[in-house]
Amino acid sequence: MTTTNTTTTTQFPPPKVLTYPSSTPPILITQGAEGRLYKTTYLSPSIPCALKYRPPKPYRHPILDARLTKARLSAEAKVLERCWREGIPVPAVYAVDTSAGWMAIEWIDGPPVRAGINEWLGDPPEVEQDGGHQQDKKKENADEDEGEAPMVDLMRRIGLAVGRLHNLAGVVHGDLTTSNMMLRPPLDGGDAAQGKAGKALEGEVVLIDFGLATQSQSDEDRAVDLYVLERAFLSTHPRAERLFGEVLEAYRGSFKKAASVLVKLEDVRMRGRKKSMIG
Amino acid sequence: MALERLTLEHVPSTHRVYITLFRDVSNSSFLQSQLISRNPEFEYAFIDVSSIISRTHLLAAVYNAINTQIDGTLKTPNVHSEVVISLSPSNNIAETYRRWGITPDKTKDLIVVKIVVSADEEEAETERKVWEHLTQHVQGTPVPLTDGEISKATDWPKVRKYYKLNGVPGLERLKDEDLKKKQMEKLVLMGMALRGM
Ligand SMILES: Nc1ncnc2c1ncn2[C@@H]1O[C@H](COP(=O)(O)OP(=O)(O)O)[C@@H](O)[C@H]1O
Numbered sequence: 031m032t033t034t035n036t037t038t039t040t041q042f043p044p045p046k047v048l049t050y051p052s053s054t055p056p057i058l059i060t061q062g063a064e065g066r067l068y069k070t071t072y073l074s075p076s077i078p079c080a081l082k083y084r085p086p087k088p089y090r091h092p093i094l095d096a097r098l099t100k101a102r103l104s105a106e107a108k109v110l111e112r113c114w115r116e117g118i119p120v121p122a123v124y125a126v127d128t129s130a131g132w133m134a135i136e137w138i139d140g141p142p143v144r145a146g147i148n149e150w151l152g153d154p155p156e157v158e159q160d161g162g163h164q165q166d167k168k169k170e171n172a173d174e175d176e177g178e179a180p181m182v183d184l185m186r187r188i189g190l191a192v193g194r195l196h197n198l199a200g201v202v203h204g205d206l207t208t209s210n211m212m213l214r215p216p217l218d219g220g221d222a223a224q225g226k227a228g229k230a231l232e233g234e235v236v237l238i239d240f241g242l243a244t245q246s247q248s249d250e251d252r253a254v255d256l257y258v259l260e261r262a263f264l265s266t267h268p269r270a271e272r273l274f275g276e277v278l279e280a281y282r283g284s285f286k287k288a289a290s291v292l293v294k295l296e297d298v299r300m301r302g303r304k305k306s307m308i309g
Numbered sequence: 310m311a312l313e314r315l316t317l318e319h320v321p322s323t324h325r326v327y328i329t330l331f332r333d334v335s336n337s338s339f340l341q342s343q344l345i346s347r348n349p350e351f352e353y354a355f356i357d358v359s360s361i362i363s364r365t366h367l368l369a370a371v372y373n374a375i376n377t378q379i380d381g382t383l384k385t386p387n388v389h390s391e392v393v394i395s396l397s398p399s400n401n402i403a404e405t406y407r408r409w410g411i412t413p414d415k416t417k418d419l420i421v422v423k424i425v426v427s428a429d430e431e432e433a434e435t436e437r438k439v440w441e442h443l444t445q446h447v448q449g450t451p452v453p454l455t456d457g458e459i460s461k462a463t464d465w466p467k468v469r470k471y472y473k474l475n476g477v478p479g480l481e482r483l484k485d486e487d488l489k490k491k492q493m494e495k496l497v498l499m500g501m502a503l504r505g506m
């Protein structure tokens with residue numbers, strides 16, 4: 031079955047590549063400030079991929095715009111390859127077309143960490159669904175010791191993933207949030223955990239969205255990376271605030287120079303506080 | 310007939326792609342000389358299977374070449390030479406032909422890719438002509454182009470060298486051989502996708 035895809039063309043014209051025949055129509059997943067992300071297929075119907083498209087910006091000079099798009103896409107692709115070679119879980123790059131402004135990358139199954147945490151907290155899902163019994167599950171303070179073990183474990187996996195990114199790949203992410211991390215289910219389907227309380231938090235932490243990533247070994251840059259994550263985490267998951275410390279503890283243990291990054295983090299926080307007092 | 314009509318996701322319907330594999334090819338010198346002399350009857354991509362690890366590996370190169378052709382940014386004379394170039398992680402064209410293309414007297418197992426653009430004739434007719442021409446000129450045994458047939462010919466040490474897969478920390482750590490092969494395929498695809506960046 032072959033479809034020619036005409037959906038969403040009026041609102042957002044898709045990149046030309048997505049107008050060519052495919053076994054299933056591409057699905058628009060997100061529409062961000064910088065670009066759009068589609069779920070589609072690569073080469074064969076059995077290989078799902080994420081197609082990241084940066085449309086031309088009409089307010090920018092076309093030559094400058096094309097040059098910027100090229101530079102950003104190739105920078106992002108290079109960072110992904112670098113991480114891959116170090117064995118840090120990120121999507122593989124399948125194809126890059128810098129002149130057309132898109133890149134096809136491996137589709138990561140599973141929810142964003144943000145959705146996993148919200149489900150575990152019993153927060154209503156952000157996407158409209160039959161809300162129903164969600165409220166009953168709500169964990170009032172999320173502090174029944176044993177009950178929060180899966181969450182503590184996830185926090186540690188996040189800290190470890192960021193530590194490995196900084197240390198092994200020498201990369202700072204630039205936009206660490208719980209939306210830019212996915213929870214990839216285990217290959218065997220994780221049947222053992224069926225029905226278990228921590229099910230929503232299971233899976234391998236896969237970092238995504240390296241659009242703002244840079245190559246850097248500096249404590250300062252690494253500390254800012256952690257600070258961005260801390261701010262994002264506390265505002266997205268205020269009820270899990272207490273647990274964020276676990277991310278930093280796992281980070282501390284993940285490589286030798288992590289301790290000095292955490293010292294730097296104190297400075298960065300301080301500056302952040304001053305700034306918010308003035309601003 | 311072992312000629313396969315390939316359907317690739319996101320390729321315009323103007324493009325018909327055919328692939329096949331010949332084993333124990335005995336006239337690689339003749340075939341290569343036809344390419345060198347730009348004989349228009351030999352508009353094929355001839356690929357040495359020993360440098361290929363899977364169908365996905367090959368299909369990625371075919372896809373990238375077609376996409377480059379549609380963009381109008383071919384780096385080589387035509388879409389067939391572009392298929393060969395697309396297999397390389399580097400921009401060194403002469404080296405790429407030596408590594409992935411057909412080599413006189415050396416290439417024994419050969420992948421053939423034929424891309425027909427905007428043909429007026431019936432598909433069956435195109436297919437028949439291509440097959441007739443190939444079986445007339447390639448001295449070898451046609452077999453279906455499967456992962457199994459490819460893997461019989463893959464020269465892994467060579468592939469690891471070409472795609473810089475030796476001493477890669479992310480691979481060294483893996484114990485499971487099947488998983489390692491899968492991860493190597495991803496790194497190969499990435500090397501191709503990032504060519505010249
Ligand atoms: N490789 C992927 N596999 C599955 N989903 C993805 C993938 N990449 C991105 N997404 C989804 O699309 C969203 C937006 O992609 P992202 O790369 O973060 O782009 P943006 O720069 O617009 O934030 C992510 O938050 C995630 O939900």
Ligand SMILES: [Mg+2]
Nearest residue numbers: 209210238239
């Ligand atoms: Mg994002």
